[in-house]
Amino acid sequence: MDVPDKLKYSVEHEWLAVDGNTGTVGITAFAVEQIGDIVFVELPAMGTTVQATKPFGVIESVKAVSELFAPASGKVIAINDALADAPETVASDCYAAGWLIKIELSNPSDVDALKDAAGYRAMIASL
Amino acid sequence: MLQTALDARHRALGARMIPFAGWEMPVQYQGLVEEHRAVRSAAGLFDLSHMGELYIAGAGAGAALDYALVTAPGKLVVGRAHYSMICTPDGGVIDDLIVYRLGEARYLVVANASNAPTVAAELRERIAKFDARLDDASMRTSLVAIQGPRAAEILQPRIEFDLTNLKYYAGVETTACGVPALLARTGYTGEDGFELFVAWNDGVAVWDTLIAAGTPSGLVPVGLGARDTLRLEAGMPLYGQELDRNTTPFEAGLGRVVKFDKGGDFVGRAALEAAKDRPRKALVGMKVTGRGIARTGYPVYLPAAPEACGTVTSGTASPTLGYPIAMGYVPCDRTAPGSQFEVGIRAQRAGAEVVPLPFYRRST
Numbered sequence: 001m002d003v004p005d006k007l008k009y010s011v012e013h014e015w016l017a018v019d020g021n022t023g024t025v026g027i028t029a030f031a032v033e034q035i036g037d038i039v040f041v042e043l044p045a046m047g048t049t050v051q052a053t054k055p056f057g058v059i060e061s062v063k064a065v066s067e068l069f070a071p072a073s074g075k076v077i078a079i080n081d082a083l084a085d086a087p088e089t090v091a092s093d094c095y096a097a098g099w100l101i102k103i104e105l106s107n108p109s110d111v112d113a114l115k116d117a118a119g120y121r122a123m124i125a126s127l
Numbered sequence: 128m129l130q131t132a133l134d135a136r137h138r139a140l141g142a143r144m145i146p147f148a149g150w151e152m153p154v155q156y157q158g159l160v161e162e163h164r165a166v167r168s169a170a171g172l173f174d175l176s177h178m179g180e181l182y183i184a185g186a187g188a189g190a191a192l193d194y195a196l197v198t199a200p201g202k203l204v205v206g207r208a209h210y211s212m213i214c215t216p217d218g219g220v221i222d223d224l225i226v227y228r229l230g231e232a233r234y235l236v237v238a239n240a241s242n243a244p245t246v247a248a249e250l251r252e253r254i255a256k257f258d259a260r261l262d263d264a265s266m267r268t269s270l271v272a273i274q275g276p277r278a279a280e281i282l283q284p285r286i287e288f289d290l291t292n293l294k295y296y297a298g299v300e301t302t303a304c305g306v307p308a309l310l311a312r313t314g315y316t317g318e319d320g321f322e323l324f325v326a327w328n329d330g331v332a333v334w335d336t337l338i339a340a341g342t343p344s345g346l347v348p349v350g351l352g353a354r355d356t357l358r359l360e361a362g363m364p365l366y367g368q369e370l371d372r373n374t375t376p377f378e379a380g381l382g383r384v385v386k387f388d389k390g391g392d393f394v395g396r397a398a399l400e401a402a403k404d405r406p407r408k409a410l411v412g413m414k415v416t417g418r419g420i421a422r423t424g425y426p427v428y429l430p431a432a433p434e435a436c437g438t439v440t441s442g443t444a445s446p447t448l449g450y451p452i453a454m455g456y457v458p459c460d461r462t463a464p465g466s467q468f469e470v471g472i473r474a475q476r477a478g479a480e481v482v483p484l485p486f487y488r489r490s491t
Binding site: 036037039040042058060061062063065084 | 159448
């Protein structure tokens with residue numbers, strides 16, 4: 001299971017890439033495998049405020065609807081528009097082209113509550 | 128939680144198991160869409176051992192079932208089967224069923240897993256005054272289905288019966304995969320296919336034989352996830368979603384199943400005769416034209432109307448068609464193809480349009 005070292009991870013299987021005050025959010029390869037065939041992604045509008053650990057959107061497989069949980073709080077400054085027509089990109093490239101949103105981090109200490117790659121690997125190994 | 132005789136097979140195949148109607152059942156193996164496509168293009172193998180098998184026998188078995196159900200099993204030719212329903216005295220649907228006539232005075236009623244104990248109890252009570260006995264064989268029976276355009280060619284070498292002589296909705300007692308079986312040409316996928324009712328412990332032999340025989344032809348094991356999307360594309364109702372006790376067969380578009388002309392009383396007759404021309408809602412197929420996937424329970428609105436006028440009963444992103452489809456109940460005067468609705472999908476509404484059922488029909 002791919003768990004890139006440079007990312008931070010939430011217990012809800014989202015990843016966060018921190019670059020200064022900006023965080024890019026996506027879901028992990030483990031989440032992709034659990035969800036199955038991804039057919040729809042619903043993301044918040046630009047400018048929306050998301051809250052750490054709270055739902056900010058949904059991702060759907062043929063079978064079911066799953067909520068997306070924000071790994072950190074902040075304002076949405078970019079959304080991955082390409083997913084509207086190609087939601088399967090989340091499954092095929094979850095750590096790069098399949099990113100979901102970018103947020104302006106409002107509380108940088110949120111990142112401290114996230115797991116590093118080793119911690120996340122240990123967590124999914126125990127599931 | 129109950130386990131079928133094939134439980135170890137499912138786990139060895141890497142299935143994800145979920146609780147379903149009191150059973151642990153495989154929801155998917157390699158992936159829902161892959162399994163769905165295999166059934167449309169080649170073949171799929173299903174463990175349906177959770178379903179209920181109720182044998183009704185005795186000189187009065189036909190008359191008993193004619194009284195208990197909305198169809199006329201007593202008029203079935205031996206070896207044939209039909210789709211049926213058991214209704215409450217006030218006309219609501221208790222379950223939908225397949226009834227096989229296995230002999231002059233011997234029938235098999237197949238019920239949904241979630242309803243099997245209820246149907247068994249209800250049937251027992253309804254047939255009590257007839258010369259008929261009910262034997263609930265659900266826990267002694269394994270049921271394996273093979274469905275898809277290549278099902279017949281995979282199955283034929285493993286059975287002692289010429290499948291060209293087995294019509295749709297017919298069944299025959301024969302030997303299959305080396306064990307005694309009731310072999311039926313029935314299914315729930317919209318494809319040609321067969322269901323094999325065998326003794327509990329013989330389920331493994333049937334499963335292993337057909338996996339080995341079918342794999343080179345593209346057969347894969349199929350879980351409940353793809354079973355649901357396959358039946359939905361085929362426009363087939365699922366009890367608990369399209370059918371329940373608050374729904375009459377007429378509202379569900381299944382009025383043709385009710386045989387008022389069979390003669391004699393049957394449970395629900397008076398209520399159903401009254402309900403026939405007074406449906407409160409109508410089941411339709413819809414194509415979602417807006418963004419999003421309609422799911423069970425989502426509200427349906429007339430365009431821009433503040434209050435919901437109906438409900439989605441089943442919905443998914445159709446793997447075969449490539450767009451979202453749904454079935455749902457809407458007002459009876461809005462069922463014409465092309466009728467416009469909106470489905471409430473979380474905070475938004477997506478346009479939806481009535482389309483004829485089934486969504487998918489195989490080319491023959």
